[in-house]
Amino acid sequence: GQNIDQPTEMTATEGAIVQINCTYQTSGFNGLFWYQQHAGEAPTFLSYNVLDGLEEKGRFSSFLSRSKGYSYLLLKELQMKDSASYLCAVRPNSGYSTLTFGKGTMLLVSP
Amino acid sequence: DTGVSQDPRHKITKRGQNVTFRCDPISEHNRLYWYRQTLGQGPEFLTYFQNEAQLEKSRLLSDRFSAERPKGSFSTLEIQRTEQGDSAMYLCASSRTLYGYTFGSGTRLTVV
Numbered sequence A: 001g002q003n004i005d006q007p008t009e010m011t012a013t014e015g016a017i018v019q020i021n022c023t024y025q026t027s028g029f030n031g032l033f034w035y036q037q038h039a040g041e042a043p044t045f046l047s048y049n050v051l052d053g054l055e056e057k058g059r060f061s062s063f064l065s066r067s068k069g070y071s072y073l074l075l076k077e078l079q080m081k082d083s084a085s086y087l088c089a090v091r092p093n094s095g096y097s098t099l100t101f102g103k104g105t106m107l108l109v110s111p
Numbered sequence B: 001d002t003g004v005s006q007d008p009r010h011k012i013t014k015r016g017q018n019v020t021f022r023c024d025p026i027s028e029h030n031r032l033y034w035y036r037q038t039l040g041q042g043p044e045f046l047t048y049f050q051n052e053a054q055l056e057k058s059r060l061l062s063d064r065f066s067a068e069r070p071k072g073s074f075s076t077l078e079i080q081r082t083e084q085g086d087s088a089m090y091l092c093a094s095s096r097t098l099y100g101y102t103f104g105s106g107t108r109l110t111v112v
Helices: none
Strands: A003-005 A009-013 A018-024 A032-037 A044-049 A053-057 A060-066 A071-076 A082-092 A105-110 B005-007 B012-014 B019-024 B029-036 B044-051 B053-057 B065-068 B075-078 B086-094 B107-111
Touching: A003 B075, A009 A018, A018 A032, A018 A082, A018 A105, A032 A060, A032 A071, A044 A053, A044 A060, A044 A071, A071 A082, B012 B019, B019 B029, B019 B086, B019 B107, B029 B075, B044 B065, B044 B075, B075 B086
Parallel strands: A009 A105, B012 B107
Antiparallel strands: A003 A018, A018 A071, A032 A044, A032 A082, A053 A060, A060 A071, A082 A105, B005 B019, B019 B075, B029 B044, B029 B086, B044 B053, B065 B075, B086 B107
């Protein structure tokens, strides 16, 4: 089976740093993705990790440890517009690119 | 790149009616996916096409659901005899490689 866990909600202050954790147990592993989804909108791609380590992209970084089944998304210099749901997704199979998503973490950034 | 287009954006239907949604992927993307998302949940995979071939279907896709992608271009998702439990956002996504989908804005279905 597939199981992806992330916190339901997090709050943070503008300008701060926040880390959103994701743990997974899946039947296979061929990459982990993070998506951002604003209310009523489509998910948008943030990052992709397939090897262990940290991937940095501007204010956003994503980390993966395959042996621990663990990833995190790090958001720096938070802005009000970062208030959104953050979805962790795993691609279990190498042949296809279908993704298994977690339930998402709703991040609220306050002034 | 005009993005992934979905039509309609919103659909309200009575229980028992049939509905059909359309997805137009990014033109050079040969992979197309349908997902369903309910409030407070992540997207759940429904089905996957590579070109015109439907290569994978979720167990969530009951026999009331059918999807097509004629000629490997746009795709349609039909739900027959809709039930209240079908109320959800139906998301289409496309990709050219194995990495990083582009999602459409979705069709929000409400079954009353």
